[in-house]
Amino acid sequence: MGDARTRAGRVLDWLEVRLNITEIFSFLTNFGLFTAELDTKKPLRSALDEALARPMPSYARWPRVLGILTMLLFLLQCLTGTLLALYYRPTPEAAYDSVRMIVRDVTLGWFVQQVHFWGSALLIVILLIRLLRFFYDAIYKPPRELLWVIGFLLFIATTHADFTGKVMTFDSRNYWSATRSLEIFSHLPVVGSLFVFLAGGGDLSEVTLVRFYLAHIFILPTVLFILFYLHFQGVRHLGLSHREGEQSEGGRLVYHRYLLNLSILLTVVFALLVTVAVLLPHPFAAPPDLLSTPAGARPPWYLLPVYGFFEILPRWVPMPFKGSIVVLLGVGICILPFLDRSAPVQPSGRRGVIILGAMLLLIALLLGVYGYRHA
Amino acid sequence: METEKEVARTSRRSFLDVLGAAFLSLWGVAFLGVIYAYLGAPRRRENESGGTLRAGSLDRIPIGDAIVVQHESGPVLVARIAEVEVLAFSALCTHVKCVLRWNRENQTIVCPCHGGAFDASGNVLYGPPPRPLPKYSAEVRDAQIFIRLT
Amino acid sequence: MRSVGRPRIGVVVGLLLLSGAVHASDVGRCGVCHSDIRVQFDAGIHKSEGFACVNCHGGNPASDDMKIAHGGSFKGVPGRREIPPLCASCHSNIELMKPYNLATDQYALYQSSQHGRLLAQGNPDVAVCTDCHGTHEIRPRSDPQSSVNITNIPKTCGRCHSDAKIIAKYKLPSDPSAEYYGSVHAAALYKAGNLNSPDCSRCHGVHGAAPPGVGDVSKVCGQCHATARRYFDMSPHKEALAAGGNPECASCHSNHAIAPADDKVLETTCHSCHEPGSTALGVATQIEAEIARARVGVREAEKLVEEAEEVPLEVDDYRSRLEDARTYLTEALPVVHSFSVKEVRDVTGRATSISEEVSVEVQEKIDRLRWRRYGLIIFWFYILVTIALLVRWRYGLEKSAPGAGA
Incomplete structure (x- = not known):
């Protein structure tokens, strides 16, 4: 093994003469695996030694993995998505057949498709959990305001990626689910109408499908990639968040332990993802019938609170008013760091804000259940 | 002695490490295997490609006889009326979709359910069918029968 | 038969007038006073073929002086008994009808019909040509607005045959038109748009309209239901019904209100003749069970195929094999008329075995998912x-x- 290590070292030396490996590595650190500053003028190994010699308190604890987890899930989505794109045909006539071919005729196609489907749901859930954790630990106080905004935008962009991806299967359930979601969108002033405009109108024509396809495989991944870059860049610049009074410890060992912990967590998450994909396959329905809406065609789950909100208010409340409330709330969450300007304190000192957030979350959950029942 | 034990332990550990690494590398193998299996494009079903159905060789059908070929859009009746002339029809009766049969004696297509009959052009001769049979263009190339279903 | 002379004169007069009218396609000045009738006439087929008022009514069409116009050969409104010979004066003329490729035996058929016979006996109630075809606004059968278009025939016949007064007077079976509208034939004609579905005239004849005789019912129905008839002829019912003087098909299916052929017919109608507990009812129950078994089998196989398609699995082949099973199932319904369990089982057995095979194989395919x-x-x-x-x-x-x- 020692022999192999030196051989790898020799390759690295050979490359080091020809490329600035440290700079390449330091670019990769923008995606969360390594969050310390590197001196790009030094060779990689000494730069790493130097960085690891500094104390890295944040690696000592568990929750720091959520960021890297979302990034890795995003990469998994890119991979499975690329595989799916090999067979997918983005026209209304061919879309259904091509998806059916993937899940029916291609070897393990069903597996790739299910992992892509559940991976997307998991990604949204983890981004959401991460936002909640940011909120609870007040990781939006100066100078970390932008981390919150970017985290929120990541969540929004990922739901869009999930939504456009669902439409692309073009089976009856997703077709109708998307039609109803577009209806919800059209009631949201400014942002919603802009989305519907960009989607090419309220009904799902071939124009919409091609635009969704392009958004799904190119525009949204690019946006997500940029957001991830900005986010991890900010994290690297500011250092990982840590609560006040946390122990300062560091060194190579802490980092190694962190990597092993991360690997264990990744293994568990991957195992759960595969298990869910095999045991709870998302069913593939019949081709869309424009005249009948099948039972169970609901908006995607992340839209259900909005749907429930629209439904639970009496009919005489004008739609634009309901829509405005939702949009204002969304904008409010997005610019939370600029609204809550109290000094950064421990969670115990921000009880009022946390209770308010918890109530909002509970209301959203209840509205979601209501929307699910009434969809 | 102490050092020897130490050495033995280290070598045992490094052996286990190698074993572990080999085991973990199986993940990579499985991963590449899945992708490789996925990349193999599925073969189309043998008898169809696009809108064309291959009904097999001409020798399967004696002159004046017909066979029913299965296709995902429904059965197709293929009749050989002359040495190299074949006709193809949807084999589902236009009345209540019974599978039709070929009547060898008078070269008609008959329905076993309600006695409906079509001539060799698909026109209704007799009985309850409300519409003529959809006819497909059929061709013989190299003694193989091709039917265009669109 | 007393009025034989008059139609002959009518034929001669008609021919003479028509020869003039064909050249001068002018319908004359009758419309100056009879404008409403003129409008009706213009909508009909006779107008476009150069026919004119004078051909039926006589008189002088060139004048609008009523005395001159209604003078001479003027006949006024033809009497009901004069109408058939009047129409026949042209329509039974082979030479005249040749260009239109129309049959010329309608008058002969009419005279043989119940309508024609009663008219000859002096009954004024029965239908003459104009009652079905209209008087002035006569449209061809192919015109959907025509009273004799296939879709309008039940209504046209019903004008008399569903008239309560006429029904009471002649003790006719109550309202055949209404019964027809509820029948499987009307559903096929109006809902499915199947123009091969029978209207009144398909069974009763067109110009020779008469109720089919008891022995003729199966011949009439058998024109379309050939398979059912073939099996019925093999069955013990044929002789039994004939001996009892009962109509063959209508005894079970009724005449006008023919219900769709489903299992209920077996269930309800058999009891009207056969004692409970008799062997005949036993046979009926067995036949019913055979069909029900095949139907359940096919339905189960269909369900499995659908389930597999939802996974989705490749089951196109099974789908087309089920098409065969469904055909045997439909085929079994006419075979019921043989009232032989063996004959029915011959057909339903094939449906059952195909659907069982399909079920087993599709189930295997689904089970393979456990891998x-x-x-x-x-x-x-x-x-x-x-x-x-x-x-x-x-x-x-x-x-x-x-x-x-x-």
Whole structure:
């Protein structure tokens, strides 16, 4: 093994003469695996030694993995998505057949498709959990305001990626689910109408499908990639968040332990993802019938609170008013760091804000259940 | 002695490490295997490609006889009326979709359910069918029968 | 038969007038006073063929002086008994009808019909040509607005045959038109748009309209239901019904209100003749069971195929094989008329065996999906070993540098 290590070292030396490996590595650190500053003028190994010699308190604890987890899930989505794109045909006539071919005729196609489907749901859930954790630990106080905004935008962009991806299967359930979601969108002033405009109108024509396809495989991944870059860049610049009074410890060992912990967590998450994909396959329905809406065609789950909100208010409340409330709330969450300007304190000192957030979350959950029942 | 034990332990550990690494590398193998299996494009079903159905060789059908070929859009009746002339029809009766049969004696297509009959052009001769049979263009190339279903 | 002379004169007059009218397609000045009738006439087929008022009514069309116009050969409104010979004066003329490719035997058929016979006996109630075809606004049968278009025939016949007064007077079966509208034939004609579905005239004849005789019912129905008739002719019912003087098909299916052929017919109608507990009812029950078994089998196979398609699995072949099973099932319904369990089982048995085969094979295909779960077990074994390895490495890491672990 020692022999192999030196051989790898020799390759690295050979490359080091020809490329600035440290700079390449330091670019990769923008995606969360390594969050310390590197001196790009030094060779990689000494730069790493130097960085690891500094104390890295944040690696000592568990929750720091959520960021890297979302990034890795995003990469998994890119991979499975690329595989799916090999067979997918983005026209209304061919879309259904091509998806059916993937899940029916291609070897393990069903597996790739299910992992892509559940991976997307998991990604949204983890981004959401991460936002909640940011909120609870007040990781939006100066100078970390932008981390919150970017985290929120990541969540929004990922739901869009999930939504456009669902439409692309073009089976009856997703077709109708998307039609109803577009209806919800059209009631949201400014942002919603802009989305519907960009989607090419309220009904799902071939124009919409091609635009969704392009958004799904190119525009949204690019946006997500940029957001991830900005986010991890900010994290690297500011250092990982840590609560006040946390122990300062560091060194190579802490980092190694962190990597092993991360690997264990990744293994568990991957195992759960595969298990869910095999045991709870998302069913593939019949081709869309424009005249009948099948039972169970609901908006995607992340839209259900909005749907429930629209439904639970009496009919005489004008739609634009309901829509405005939702949009204002969304904008409010997005610019939370600029609204809550109290000094950064421990969670115990921000009880009022946390209770308010918890109530909002509970209301959203209840509205979601209501929307699910009434969809 | 102490050092020897130490050495033995280290070598045992490094052996286990190698074993572990080999085991973990199986993940990579499985991963590449899945992708490789996925990349193999599925073969189309043998008898169809696009809108064309291959009904097999001409020798399967004696002159004046017909066979029913299965296709995902429904059965197709293929009749050989002359040495190299074949006709193809949807084999589902236009009345209540019974599978039709070929009547060898008078070269008609008959329905076993309600006695409906079509001539060799698909026109209704007799009985309850409300519409003529959809006819497909059929061709013989190299003694193989091709039917265009669109 | 007393009025034989008059139609002959009518024919001659008609021919003479027509020869003039064909050249001068002018319908004359009758419309100056009879404008409403003129409008009706213009909508009909006779107008476009150069026919004119004078051809039926006589008189002088060139004048609008009523005395001159209604003078001479003027006949006024033809009497009901004069109408058939009047129409026949042209329509039975082979030479005249040749260009239109129209049959010329309608008058002969009419005279043989119940209508014609009663008219000859002096009954004024029966239908003459104009009652069905209209008087002035006569449209061809192919015109959907025509009273004799296939879709309008039940209504046209019903004008008399569903008239309560006429029904009472002649003790006719109550309202055949209304019964027809509820029948499977009307559903096929109006809902499915199947123009091959019978209207009144298909069974009763057109110009020779008469109720089919008791013995003729199966011939009339058998024109379309040939298979059912073939099996019926083999059955013990044929002689039994004939001996009792009962109509063959209508005894079970009724005449006008023919219901769709489903299992209910077996259930309800058999009891009207056969005693409960008789062997005949036993046969009926057995036949019913055979068909029900085949139907359940096909339905189960269909359900399995649908289930497999939802996964989705490739089951196109099974779909087309089920098409065969469904055909045998439909084929079994006419075979019921043989009232032989063996004959029915011959057909339903094939449907059952196909659907059973399909069910078994599709089920196998669905069961093969459990390999995915077996794969999952192996996968979890790998996962657990991997986690164990990682945990061991972390343990080694902490041991090699005591004090660093948290």
